[in-house]
Amino acid sequence: MSENYIAVDWGSTHLRAWLYRDGRCVDSLQLPYGVSRLVEQSAREVFDKYIEPWRIREAMPVVMAGMIGSDAGWQPVPYLACPASLHELSAQLYEVAPQVWIVPGLKTSRNVMRGEETQLLGAMQLAPAACYVLPGTHSKRVQVANGAVSCFSTAMTGELHHLLMNHSLIGKGLPEQRDDNAAFRAGLQRGLDSPSFVNKLFEARAARVLGELPAESVSDWLSGLLIGAEVMAMEPAESVTLVGGETLCLRYKQAFEKAGIAANEIAGDAAFQQGIRSILDARR
Template identity: 35%
Template sequence: MSHTRLVAVDWGTSSLRGALLEPDGRIVEEQSHPRGILTVKHGGFTDVFETLFADWMRPQGTRCLISGMAGSKQGWVEAPYCACPAGLAEVRSRIMEIEPGRISIVPGLCDTHDGVPDVMRGEEVQILGAMVLTNLRDGLFVLPGTHNKWARVKNGMVTGFRTFMTGEFYALLSQHSILSRTLDTSAGLDEAAFLQGVTQSDNGQGLLHNAFGARTLSLFDRMPARELTSYLSGILIGEELRTQSLHAAGEVVLIGTPALTQRYRLALQASGVRARTLGSEATWAGLHALHAPNPTQRKQ
C-alpha cells in the first residue's frame, strides 16, 4: 500500500469530481464542479486544477491521479488508450505523467469490433474499482450514461466492451424530434410505463418502429405525457438489453448514478437477471487501486 495521500479526480466533458483519499483508501473529503474539459480554455488546465485542488495538494508527497476526458485529445494531456484485454497492471503501466510524481492521467481503454474501434475514458477506472469493492474477477459490468458501456471481465481483465448511445438517443428524441411535443421530460420515473416500454422493445419490430409508439399512444389518448417519458426510456433501454446475452452473465454489476442504475436494474429484473449497483465509490476505489501497488480488496 502506498503511504502517500491521493487526490483522485474524475474530469469529464461537462463536470469534474474530486476526492481526497487517505493512504488506506478512506475518503476524507469530496468536491464537484461544473468545470468539465469543454469549459477550460486551451492551456488553462493547470490553472483550473490549482484553483480547485491546491489545498489538497499542499502536503509534501501528495499525488493526484486523473481519469476521464482530461486524457483525451481535447483535454489536458492526451493519454493513449490501453488495448483490451487489460487489467490493473496494464492500465497502471500506461499512466501518463503531467508533473512526474505529482499529477498523472489514466489512459482509458480501446477495443475493436468487426474492424471498428470502441473506446472508454473514466469507465475503466470504475470497473477496476468495482472489482475491488465486490471481490469479483469475472462478470458483466454495465455503466449507464450518455454512452453506455457493457464490459466483460475475466480473471481480473477487461477482455472487451461495447458502447451504446442510448442516453444520447434519448436526449435527441425527447428534445429534438416530433416526440418532444408529447413528452413531459420533467416527470419522474413511472415504473409501470417504463416496464411497458421494455416489454414492447422485445416485439421484434425494431427501435425505429417502436419509438414512434410514444407519439401514437399520445395521439389516441392511451398514455399521458408524464408516463410517455418513462415509456420511451424503456423502449431504448429494452432495445439495448435485447442485444445482450444476459442469462449467460449471471449477476450484472451496474455502476453509475442512482437515477440511471435504477432503470437498468428494473429492466434486468424484468428479464430475470440479478444486478447489484455501485456509485461514485467505484471511481475512488479504482483510482486508489491504481495508486496502491497491492490494493486490499473489500466487500461492498
C-alpha cells in the same frame, strides 16, 4: 505512496474530485466543468483554481480518469489495447504535471472507453464478476476474464434519450416531466419485445397524441424503450453486475430481471475511488 492523495473523475460534463488524508475522504467537490464545458478556460486553469489549493500543505499525488485524457481534455493519453489487465493501469499512468497523472483508457478494434476502466478495476475488487454493465450516457457492457478486459461494447442509450427529448418531435412542446414507473415499465416491455427499436420510437409521440400516454410521462416511457432494447441486444449472460448511480442502476435491474438475467449492483463512485486506491497501491 502516501495515504494522502486526490482522486479526480473528470468527464465530458462534470468534474468530481475527492481529497483523501490518512486514507480517509475528508473533502470533495463537484463542478460543471467537464471537458466539453470549459468555455474559455483550459483544463489546467480549472485544475489550478479548484484542485491545486488542496495541495498547498503537501504536494500530494493526484490521479485523474475520464475524458480529461482525451484530445478535448488536458492531454491526449494513449489507449491500452484489449485484452488488457486492469492491474497494469498503474504502470501506464501519463504524467501531465509533477505528481499529477491521467489513467489511460482502453480500446478494441471498434470501441474505446475512458473513465470506466478505473470503475472496473474497483468493481473487480469489491464485486468480482465476469460481466459488468455500466449504465450512463454511453452505456458499456464489459466482459472480464482472469483479471483482464477481454472485450466491451458501447450503447449510446443516455445520449439518444437526451437528443430525442430535446431535439426531436418526440419531446417538442412537452410539459415538465415527472417520474412514472408504470410508463417506464410499459416502455421497457416494448423495448424488450423489440430490440430493433427504430420503428418503435414514434410511438412515444403517437401514444401521447392519442391520449394513451400522459404528456408528463413521455420521458420515462422512452427511457424504458431504449433500456429494454439495449438489454435485449446484448450478448447473453447468466448474470451481470451493474456499476453506476442508484437510480439508473435500478432501471437497468428491472430490465435484466424482466429478461430473466440476474443483476447485482455496486455504486459507481465507490468503484471509482477503490480503483484509484488500487492504482496508487500498485505504485508503492
